[in-house]
Amino acid sequence: MIRRSGAAAALSAAAIAILAAACSAPGSSSGGSGGSGSGGSTGAASGPIKIAVVDAQSGSSSDLGQFEWRGVKLAVDQVNKAGGIDGRKIQLTLFDDQGDPTVGTELARKIASEGFTAMLGTAESSVTLAMAPILQAEHIPNITSGQSTKLLKLGSPYLFLNGPTGLTYDSTLAKYLVQTKGYKKFALLTNNDSYGAGEDSAFTSSLKSLGITPVAAEVVPADQTNMTPQLNTIRSRNPQVLFIGAEEAQSGLTVKQARSLGMTAVIAEGAPAGTPLFLSTAGVANADGTIVSSPYLGNGVDAASKAFAAAYTAAYGTAPELHGAKAYDGAEVMISALKACHACTGLALASAVRAVHRTGLLGTFAYDSQGVGIFSTSIGIIKNGTIEPVSS
Amino acid sequence: MQSFFQTLVSGLSFGAVYSLIALGFSLVYRTMGLVNFAHGAVLMTGAYLASTFYLSARLPFAVAVPAAVLATGVVGLLIERVLRPLESKDVDLMLIGTIGAGTVLEAVAILIWTSSGRGVPSPVRAAPLDVGGVRIPVYNLVVIAVAAVTMVLLTLFLQRTKRGAAMQAVAMDPEAATAVGIHVGRSNAVAFAIGAGLAALAGSLASPMLFVSPTMGDSLGIQGFAAAILGGFGSIPGAIVGGLGIGVIGSFAAQWFQGYSDLVTFVVFTVLVMVRPTGVFGEKTVNRA
Structure with missing residues (x-):
């Protein structure tokens, strides 16, 4: 019993020493x-x-x-x-x-x-x-x-x-869609990670500042691959624009599944929509017509x-x-x-x-x-x- | 009501895929008493092979999928051959071996196809069917039909063929099966190969609906595993019912609980398993584990 206690004490001391070493200012x-x-x-x-x-x-x-x-x-x-x-x-x-x-x-x-x-x-x-x-x-x-x-x-x-910031991407996008294109019925599909939550908040507030309330705002888990249940809800509200706030692969997948359900709403998104991964996941035909807000529109601009x-x-x-x-x-x-x-x-x-x-x-x-x-x-x-x- | 049926259709489409995955889990378990934790990685391998045959080798999808199923079946045989020496020692060692095999398959997939995933275009370009306002993607119907035919063929194989009967006998009593001249090792190998083929079929069919990546087997594997348990681990009809059940529960949970859908799905799953621990079709013949 004593030997076991001694061993435990030695182990504890070693553990504390290791912890202390690990916690000591690593940047020093x-x-x-x-x-x-x-x-x-x-x-x-x-x-x-x-x-x-x-x-x-x-x-x-x-x-x-x-x-x-x-x-x-x-x-x-x-x-x-x-x-x-x-x-x-x-x-x-x-x-x-x-x-x-x-x-x-x-x-x-x-x-x-x-x-x-x-x-x-x-x-x-x-x-x-x-x-x-x-x-x-x-x-x-x-x-x-x-x-x-x-x-x-x-x-x-x-x-x-x-x-x-996402707010800049989304306010520019919202202004274009509402003021230039005249769209009024918006639906949002965002994921629940930091990026998606930020996009949800930024685009919703941008629309609000323009006097628009989305007809649907659906959230999916960041690792969800089947977005059709949420897309079904969105489709039933018949939006003119579907704004997506998710990373590249999930965004592409959402577009693909939306089109497979026969949805014809204009797709609008920030930076992820301009990437090769988005295009390969969505498919070139499905991605056609997607409106993108980006500070870098291509390699031949200037x-x-x-x-x-x-x-x-x-x-x-x-x-x-x-x-x-x-x-x-x-x-x-x-x-x-x-x-x-x-x-x-x-x-x-x-x-x-x-x-x-x-x-x-x-x-x-x-x-x-x-x-x-x-x-x-x-x-x-x-x-x-x-x-x-x-x-x- | 339209929304209800739309969600149901979506749940059944993915449920058909989960059923195929669950069938692979159950077939190996009922034959060997082993939970194959490499199943998700095998599924991913099959999906990559099918997408490579389809996109790179330009084979028709209807040819690419069977080719991937056969090739992945060979992968299953290799895994069983590597793990076979462990069976006589301890089934737990074999179980750990399947985890290792899954890790190796993921690493090999990254080496061959890189860690970047790939989108697979739908092989069916037709517009979705409109049934009373419910939009049904034609490809989803193809998935459900292929899954249904596969399940029927598997059931016939197990019930009507000599090899299938031998596998059933090994599942019930391996010693007695050996005594009457059935080669247990061969039965195990066949079970592993068919299980791998089913995983490849599920992965191949899911790829145009999802996204092929080295980690795609993780979430699909968990859903398929949950489906197998819900239906009754080791039970063939149970795998089918469990798969469809998980698909439909997940689909309605996604619609009603949005970002919390995974949480709700697995809470419902846990409650169901607590109420009926052996699943819907609790399999009494499996006792080798």
Whole structure:
């Protein structure tokens, strides 16, 4: 009995020691880019500047993660090829968050403990929402591709968006559909994760501001694959427009199932509708006529997007889309900030990001106090599998 | 009322798929006393093979599906052959072996087809039928018909053929079956192959309605497993009834409870199983586990 108690005490002591080690400030270890006190360093460190890229590389969101990684890598390869920042190269490390917030929190601690200067990603608001408090506590600036307005409510001075918020996407879309096209009967189908809930809230409030109340607002679980029960309810209300607020695969599936039920309502959606995954899931014919709100309508809109598309295609053998462009812009913002503050870290780097004013692929970045730098989108329509800007 | 029937049609379409999945679970269980946790991954493999034959090899869908069923049946045989040495030791080891086999299949699928999923266009382009305002996608009718024919054929196989009778005998008493000259290992292999074929058929038929990805077998596998338990694990008619039941419950739960549909479906399932632990058709012949 005594021996058992002794063993238990020894095990408990070992467990406490391990826990204590695990809980000790992981960001305190100095990596390639130096320490990370709340004031930040001003770039005296040497060696490569370590930047973590966190995006899903497996699971249903892996397409997004791959687009993001390619966009970031292209920007960093370009700056490294040009000599780096103050003679230091940027070293990217890719982490797979599997689109899972729990994995994201584990990665946030890992990034902090391994001394990364900054983080780019994730592609999903729900994962960023889980990681942001840890990154804030560890003073690691993060430029995310998430667009949920919930990100702004965190109030983290270290968190920045590389595109507009969902509200911007949806208010632009709602105005176009109501004021330009004259539609009055709207139905919403959104999922119940952070992105879907944000879209539901943003589009509903945008419609409300225009004096419209949706005839139906259905919610599906984020992993649901059979949306026909909710679509049946929507069909019975006979809407002119079906707004979808879900990630790419689920959105595509919704369009496919809506059309298989004979629904002819105009499909309207934010960024997911412009992606190859959406098109392949929905089918090109089913996706035809979908109205898209996006800050990046295609690769041939202007000289900058043409140059980006050429470089991206040369590097990866495939054409870029919105997510690659967003990630490229986010990386460019981070690079501009690092250049401006001579590879500083912590709050100094966050302040440098906030001070960046540059014109990118998505528009001109000018960050506000909430970490939003882009405030407009454009409206496009899908025709034969590609997005074309609408004439008005 | 129109909305009720519309939801019912949707539930029956997906229920037919769940029935096929449940049949595979039940067939292996009644023959070997084993819950095959690789079943969802086998389904995913079948769906990928069918979509590859259909989209890449440009075979007609009606040819791609049987080809995928046969190829996946071979995969089932391989899994059974790998796990066979464990059967004589402990069925729990075999069960863990099926979890491992499922993980391997998912990893192989990612290696071959990458982790990005793929959409499969519907092979039936006809406009949905309109029956009193209820829209019925023609492809859904095809799915229900194929599932029904398969269930009839499987029942006939088990009841009218020598091999089927041998499998029934192994299910009831493997020692006695061995004593009368039935090769238990061969029966097990056939059960695994047919189970895999049924999973592949379910996955192939579901792909144009859903989205083929390395994780597609996870949720479908759980639904099929729940269907098998609801109907009575090991029971062939039970698998059919359980599949349709889970499909219809899920469909109405989705319509009435929206974001909480999964929660409601499995609460209803739990209550039903608590009331009748052996399922609708509690199978008395299965006692090998």
